[in-house]
Amino acid sequence: MNWARFAAGITLLSIVALSGCARVEIDKSIDRINKDAADFTEGKLILAQNLDQRKALESMAAELLAKPLSQSDAVQLALVNSPALQAMLAANWSKLADAAQTGRITNPVFSFERLVLGDELELTRLLSFNLLDLLTLPQRYGLAQHRIEEAQLRLTIEVVDLISQIRLAWVNVLAAQQNRNYAEQVFEAAEVSSRLAREMQRVGNFSKLQRVRQQVFYSDAATHLARAEQETLSSREQLIRLLGLSASQAEELLLPKMLPTLPENPRTPQEISKAANQGRLDIKLAEAELQAAAKAQGLNQITSLTDIELGIRQEKRSTRNAGSSISGSGYDIGVQLPVFDWGDMLRAGMNADTLAAVNRLEATVSAAGSELRESYSEYRTAYDVSKHYRDEVLPLSRIISEENVLRYNGMLTGVFDLLAETREQIRTVMAAISAQKQFWLADAALHAAVIGHPKMLEQSL
Amino acid sequence: MNSRRQFLKAVGLAGGAVAASLVNRVAMAALPEPVIQTKPETMPPLIPNQGRPYNPVVTLNGWTLPWRMKNGVKEFHLVAEPVVREMAPSFKAHLWGYNGQSPGPTIEVVEGDRVRIFVTNKLPEHTSIHWHGQRLPNGMDGVSGLTQPPILPGKTFVYEFIARRPGTFMYHPHADEMVQMAMGMMGSWVTHPRDKHPLIAEVDRDFIFLMNAYDIEPGSFTPKIMTMLDFNLWSWNSRIFPGIDSLNVRQNDKVRIRIGNLTMTNHPMHLHGHEFLVTGSDGGPTPPSSRFYEVTADVAVGQMRQIEFVADEEGDWAFHCHKSHHTMNAMSHDVATLIGVDQRELARKITNLIPDYMVMGERGMADMAAMEMPIPDNTAPMMTGDGPFGSVEMGGMFSVVKVRRNQQPGNYSDPGWYKHPPGTSAYEFAGAPTEPARMQSKMQQGMPRLHKPSTEVEVTVRKPKSTHH
Numbered sequence: 069m070n071w072a073r074f075a076a077g078i079t080l081l082s083i084v085a086l087s088g089c090a091r092v093e094i095d096k097s098i099d100r101i102n103k104d105a106a107d108f109t110e111g112k113l114i115l116a117q118n119l120d121q122r123k124a125l126e127s128m129a130a131e132l133l134a135k136p137l138s139q140s141d142a143v144q145l146a147l148v149n150s151p152a153l154q155a156m157l158a159a160n161w162s163k164l165a166d167a168a169q170t171g172r173i174t175n176p177v178f179s180f181e182r183l184v185l186g187d188e189l190e191l192t193r194l195l196s197f198n199l200l201d202l203l204t205l206p207q208r209y210g211l212a213q214h215r216i217e218e219a220q221l222r223l224t225i226e227v228v229d230l231i232s233q234i235r236l237a238w239v240n241v242l243a244a245q246q247n248r249n250y251a252e253q254v255f256e257a258a259e260v261s262s263r264l265a266r267e268m269q270r271v272g273n274f275s276k277l278q279r280v281r282q283q284v285f286y287s288d289a290a291t292h293l294a295r296a297e298q299e300t301l302s303s304r305e306q307l308i309r310l311l312g313l314s315a316s317q318a319e320e321l322l323l324p325k326m327l328p329t330l331p332e333n334p335r336t337p338q339e340i341s342k343a344a345n346q347g348r349l350d351i352k353l354a355e356a357e358l359q360a361a362a363k364a365q366g367l368n369q370i371t372s373l374t375d376i377e378l379g380i381r382q383e384k385r386s387t388r389n390a391g392s393s394i395s396g397s398g399y400d401i402g403v404q405l406p407v408f409d410w411g412d413m414l415r416a417g418m419n420a421d422t423l424a425a426v427n428r429l430e431a432t433v434s435a436a437g438s439e440l441r442e443s444y445s446e447y448r449t450a451y452d453v454s455k456h457y458r459d460e461v462l463p464l465s466r467i468i469s470e471e472n473v474l475r476y477n478g479m480l481t482g483v484f485d486l487l488a489e490t491r492e493q494i495r496t497v498m499a500a501i502s503a504q505k506q507f508w509l510a511d512a513a514l515h516a517a518v519i520g521h522p523k524m525l526e527q528s529l
Numbered sequence: 530m531n532s533r534r535q536f537l538k539a540v541g542l543a544g545g546a547v548a549a550s551l552v553n554r555v556a557m558a559a560l561p562e563p564v565i566q567t568k569p570e571t572m573p574p575l576i577p578n579q580g581r582p583y584n585p586v587v588t589l590n591g592w593t594l595p596w597r598m599k600n601g602v603k604e605f606h607l608v609a610e611p612v613v614r615e616m617a618p619s620f621k622a623h624l625w626g627y628n629g630q631s632p633g634p635t636i637e638v639v640e641g642d643r644v645r646i647f648v649t650n651k652l653p654e655h656t657s658i659h660w661h662g663q664r665l666p667n668g669m670d671g672v673s674g675l676t677q678p679p680i681l682p683g684k685t686f687v688y689e690f691i692a693r694r695p696g697t698f699m700y701h702p703h704a705d706e707m708v709q710m711a712m713g714m715m716g717s718w719v720t721h722p723r724d725k726h727p728l729i730a731e732v733d734r735d736f737i738f739l740m741n742a743y744d745i746e747p748g749s750f751t752p753k754i755m756t757m758l759d760f761n762l763w764s765w766n767s768r769i770f771p772g773i774d775s776l777n778v779r780q781n782d783k784v785r786i787r788i789g790n791l792t793m794t795n796h797p798m799h800l801h802g803h804e805f806l807v808t809g810s811d812g813g814p815t816p817p818s819s820r821f822y823e824v825t826a827d828v829a830v831g832q833m834r835q836i837e838f839v840a841d842e843e844g845d846w847a848f849h850c851h852k853s854h855h856t857m858n859a860m861s862h863d864v865a866t867l868i869g870v871d872q873r874e875l876a877r878k879i880t881n882l883i884p885d886y887m888v889m890g891e892r893g894m895a896d897m898a899a900m901e902m903p904i905p906d907n908t909a910p911m912m913t914g915d916g917p918f919g920s921v922e923m924g925g926m927f928s929v930v931k932v933r934r935n936q937q938p939g940n941y942s943d944p945g946w947y948k949h950p951p952g953t954s955a956y957e958f959a960g961a962p963t964e965p966a967r968m969q970s971k972m973q974q975g976m977p978r979l980h981k982p983s984t985e986v987e988v989t990v991r992k993p994k995s996t997h998h
Contacts, residue, residue, distance in 0.1 A: 157789050255884055259879050264870065272868040471748070471905060473885045478745050478904035479897055479911045481880075482864035483872075483890075 073127060094161040101224045104347065108231040110140065112147050115157040125149065129317070136322045139508075142238045142311065143231050150312030153230060160223040164460065167215035170208065181202060185354065207363070214360035221353040228521045234296035234310045235512035241303040242327045243505035244296070250498045251296035254491050255289040261487045282484065285491070327504050329460060334451040340444055344436075348520030353430040358425035365419050443510075443517035450507040457500035465496040530713065531853035538940040560647050560685065561597045563606040565629035569615045571774040579850055580814075581639040583721035583857035584731065586787070587941055589738035589928075590768040594634035602643045602689070603720040605636055607658065609702075609714065610651035616764060617772030617858075617909040623768065625652060627737075631713030631767045632739055633700070634676035636691040636998040640695040642722040645689045648680060652709075658688065659703035660718065662811035662833070665690035673704030680704075695722040695729060696813050697787040697833045699739060707758035713767050715739055715791050730837060733938065738766045740828065740926065741852075742792040747859045759862075762909075763855040763925035770927040770980065771855065771914040775943055776848065778840045779936040780989060783887035796855065798836070800930065801826040803844040805838035825851055840932040845947040849925035858924030860911040867891055917946040 092113055102111045116122040132141050146153060181192035265282035268274035308318045326474040472489045475481045481489075516523070566572075572592035574585035579598050586593070596603045612626040613761035622821075628635025637645050650656050656677055659671035669690045673679040682688045695885050698718035717737045722729050742763050765773050778784050785808070790796055809815050816898040826833045832976035844909035867890035879886045889896045898912045898920040914921035933944045 069771065256878055257882050258874050260882075264872065264875055267872075267875075268867070268871045273866045273868065273870065469883070472905055473883060474905045475747065477887065477897075477900075478747060478891075478908055479861070479864055479889070479903035480859060480861045480905070480908075482861065483867070484865055485722065485863070486883065486886075487879070494882075 073136065076234070081263075084263070094157070094164070097161070097164060097220055097223065098157065100220060101227055104224050104349070105231075107343075107515060108143070108228050109147060109518065110144070113150070113227060116154060129190055133317060133320045133322070136282045137238075137325045138324065139235055142307070143232050146230065146234050146311045149317070150230075150310070152312050152442075153227075156226055156230070157223075159221065160226070164216055164219045164223075167219045168212055170212045170215055189514050200460050211360060211363045214356055214363055217356045218353065221349055221356055225353070225521055228312070228516060228519055229523070232512055232516040232521065235515070236509055237307040237310050238323075239301065239508040239512065241300070243321060243501060243508075244300040244349050245323065246326060246501045247498055248293070248296040248300045250494050250501070251289075251293045253313040255293040257487045257491045257494070258282075258289035259288040261484055262491055264483065269505060278384040282468070285488075289491070307324065323358050327372070327501070327508060330451065330454050330504065330507060334448055335514070337444060340514070343518045344440055347437055348518075350432050350520035351429070351436060352520070354429040358422070360427050361419075361422040361425040365422050377415050439517055443514045447507075447510040447514040450503070454500075454503040454507040462500050463497060465493045469493045531786065535869055545941055558648075561599075561604045563597050563608045563628060563649065564634075565608070566592050566634065567629055567766065569630065569772070571941065575637065577637075580642065581723060583635055583637070583639050583737065586635065586719050586735040586737045588635040588717060588766065589633060589736055590766045590772070590774055591630070591738070592634050593637050594628065599645075602645045603638055604645045604647070604735075606647045606649070607633060607716075608649045608651055609656050609658075611653075612713075614713065614767050615770045615772065616743075616762065616767055620907055620909040621750060622713075622745055622752065622767070624743075626713050626767075632741070633714070633716030634702070635679075635717040635719060635737060637719045637721065638692045640692060642692045642720075643683045644690060644692055647685055648688065649685040650680040650682050653682060655681050655704055655710060656702045657686075657704040657851075658700050658713070660688070660690075660698065660700050661831075662695040662696070662698040663690065663718075663720075671703050673702075693721040693876065693964070694813060695720045695726060696809060696811060697737065697835055698811055699791065699833065701791060706765070707757075708754045710741075710791060711743070711752055711756070713741060713743070713752070715741065717787070719787070723922075725782075725827045726814070728785065728809070728817070728846055728977040730785070730808065732774075732785040732837065733786045734778050734941075735787070736776055736786040738787040739767055739788075740792050740796055741767055743767075746861070747908040748850075750891075750907060751904050752924045760792070761859040763792070763796075763850065765928070767924055769858055769909055769925050770923050771921075772909070773926075773928040775845075775929040775931045777931045777933070777936055777941055777943055779841060779938060780932050780934045782840050782932075782936075784840050784849060784930075785831065785837045787835045788828050790828040790830055793830060795829045796844060796926065797825045797828050797851040798834070798848075799851040800836070800838070800846065800848050802842045802844060802932075803838045803840065803930075805836040805984065807834055808837045808902055809835040840930065843932050843947065844949075846930045848928050848930045851924070854925075856907040856923045856925045856927045858913070864890070868893060897918075976993050 094117075098113050098115055102113050114121070114125065116125050125148040129145055132145045132148070135141075135143065157295040175196075178193075179191070179194040181194070183192070210527065211417050260286070262280045265274055265279040269276065270281040304321075304323075308321065311317075311321075313321060370428065472486055475487045476483065541544050567672065569590055571587060571590050574587050576585060577583060577595035580603060594605050594607070595917060598604070598606045607627045609625070609627055610629075612624055612629055612631050614622050614624045614626065614631045616622050624631040624632075625837070630892055636644075636646070646658070648656075648658055657673040661824055661937055666720045669688050670676045671688065677686070695721075698716060698719055698720065701715040702846060717739055719737060725731075740763070742760035743752040744760045745752050747761075760768055768774075776784075776786070788798060789811070801824075804824055805824050805826070806820040806822060807815060808820060814835075818975065826834055827834055854860075872888045872891055876886065876888045887900060891902070894912065898910070901910070904910060909924060912920070912922040912924055914923050914927075931944055931947065933947075
């Protein structure tokens with residue numbers, strides 16, 4: 069009965085070993101994304117794994133589509149509705165599983181042999197397993213944990229990327245809509261001038277040249293309107309794709325008429341520094357890669373290299389003169405870089421992968437600071453410019469419009485000049501909307517930069 | 530002391546005039562106290578109570594400067610200074626003038642008077658005064674640089690001469706003249722004849738004013754001093770209709786109006802209901818043989834004209850420059866002619882863009898006076914003025930000579946609108962108008978064009994249909 073005892077022992081060992089093995093559960097992984105990127109998912113990221121869950125998501129989507137979609141509604145809608153997002157989650161689940169697989173030992177092989185030699189019957193039972201696997205199990209386990217961590221972070225970054233794209237797309241479509249409406253007003257003003265000029269020529273008050281000059285504005289305005297229409301349509305379609313809306317859902321899609329107003333106060337550098345230090349995904353990922361490389365090489369002391377701090381400081385703010393119309397602002401954003409003593413590490417002899425990972429981490433940290441500075445500066449500039457439009461340029465434009473009507477009333481200017489001025493003032497409003505749009509794009513980019521996905525900055529510009 | 534009391538009495542006569550206490554009384558002790566006018570209305574005539582008597586003039590929307598007698602010399606004190614002139618109700622201009630107003634006060638003296646005029650400069654730049662048309666010693670002619678050094682800011686100069694020639698004159702700066710006149714520096718001068726003069730009639734009412742022009746951007750206050758031709762305000766004594774007082778006379782009064790032109794263009798002055806004679810200029814009275822009756826007399830640049838008539842027709846008689854744009858206030862010359870252009874449908878579209886938009890000009894410009902829409906601050910409407918039958922639709926150089934049976938002698942107050950005796954006022958015809966016969970030319974064109982235009986231009990005139998606006 070030695071055999072039996074041996075077999076039982078092996079089985080037991082296998083169970084113990086397997087139970088300690090790296091495992092992935094997609095729900096936990098999604099919970100973690102909801103936690104790490106709470107600013108993005110608002111805790112609402114779900115992977116529908118069965119019909120009931122699917123139905124629940126559909127009804128949530130219908131609810132969101134029932135009213136004009138705010139920016140955070142748009143994100144929610146994508147989370148519950150986008151098949152592309154669900155596919156991405158599912159695909160990453162499989163990647164996570166692959167990563168986990170590396171931590172497992174090869175399954176024991178059980179073979180059974182029945183041999184008949186004449187009237188002799190020989191039965192052989194053999195349970196075999198990879199002894200090396202078993203011996204390196206603790207190391208494989210650790211490595212797998214780091215690979216899972218890496219995959220997890222990559223998934224989070226993908227989710228952040230998608231959500232940021234939705235935010236940008238939402239801002240773009242709202243701005244395009246508004247722009248289109250004003251382009252239509254410019255068009256109408258030009259159309260009125262043109263029709264009036266035609267009537268003037270008909271009754272003999274205008275020459276052909278005078279009439280044609282007015283008509284040129286009209287043709288020009290028509291071109292602009294056509295472009296603005298196309299811009300609205302294409303930005304809307306882009307949002308529809310990102311939200312993963314079906315044709316019928318796309319028809320239901322309602323959007324607010326105007327971009328949100330500028331926040332009362334911009335986010336402060338202190339706020340941004342604090343948020344940036346709560347875990348940037350790019351740094352975490354570089355750390356995880358380094359951990360994995362080191363683990364693979366059998367180095368343990370690397371854990372000490374994770375003390376990284378980012379910070380932006382605002383050194384001075386401009387003082388606004390009562391009389392001056394332009395408010396300049398200056399920032400001085402500093403990043404506290406970690407100081408590593410690589411000496412020991414080098415002596416310890418890192419292999420190529422580990423060395424690459426170490427340097428990648430350092431590069432990531434340096435770039436993170438720079439990207440954060442740029443992104444914040446972009447955000448603040450956009451805020452100041454938009455505020456300047458709101459507080460200075462638009463009121464001036466309004467006064468010009470009012471005074472022009474008074475001048476028209478007093479026969480101090482004619483209807484054609486009045487309409488031409490109106491077109492000018494509408495263009496000012498369009499410039500103000502463009503500034504507002506830039507702000508909300510920069511805002512979305514800054515959110516992404518803070519969490520460690522600075523690529524968005526380029527897309528927003 | 531007597532002269533000072535009389536001087537103050539004279540001040541009282543001048544209505545809103547006040548004696549200004551200058552800061553440096555000691556330095557000014559040798560000077561007559563300057564009298565400052567605070568009101569733009571026509572002041573009653575300043576009846577002389579010292580010196581040789583004369584029949585005083587009435588300055589339209591102006592006043593006569595009181596004087597003091599010192600050892601037989603009439604002493605006046607003019608203060609050149611920045612002023613705020615109300616050019617019309619709710620429209621004030623930042624001008625330069627004398628003694629609180631632009632134009633400055635009228636100076637009235639008698640032929641043969643020795644006159645001493647103190648001129649204090651409170652402007653930011655130097656000035657001088659030229660006594661336009663006077664016979665005087667060359668050094669008193671007031672041409673800065675030529676006959677005297679300029680009067681620097683803060684300085685006082687003295688001009689002294691004998692008023693040798695009776696007549697109507699004016700005074701104005703002759704230092705940075707273009708700017709200072711564009712800013713409103715000028716005044717009238719009357720030298721009354723010492724004795725009965727064969728060519729200068731005695732009249733019951735004697736009015737005087739200067740014509741001036743400004744270019745003030747609607748909504749602003751200060752004239753554009755570099756404008757030389759394209760003025761937007763045509764004024765009499767720096768007033769524009771409806772800010773110009775009416776000339777109120779008693780029926781059968783003999784009336785003289787003395788008019789000076791310090792604008793950059795001529796003004797054909799036209800009086801309704803009467804014929805007048807041009808009896809003189811700043812060169813003196815005209816010989817009777819040269820006088821003939823007219824209803825319009827041109828007053829050229831830098832000239833003065835005296836017109837005289839007997840106001841024997843009762844009523845409210847318009848009196849104005851006959852250049853029609855001179856009887857308009859600020860306006861644009863680039864407004865397109867919209868007459869006959871149907872804008873109703875387009876107006877709706879314009880209102881979408883410009884909510885306060887109102888259609889104007891489709892039938893002419895009278896809409897503007899009728900609608901009374903808000904216009905820029907501190908701007909007189911282009912055409913305005915409420916009369917007894919509606920808007921007068923005028924501005925600029927326009928006023929009314931009011932002839933009334935019961936206007937008491939010496940009373941210059943406004944008698945109100947004329948009450949037309951029944952049957953003497955134009956009325957609406959109640960019957961159906963018949964189609965008028967139209968002339969058809971049977972003439973051949975004498976010299977036809979060699980090349981006919983390819984398409985015959987057809988001119989259609991849209992006639993007004995019955996509207997109820």
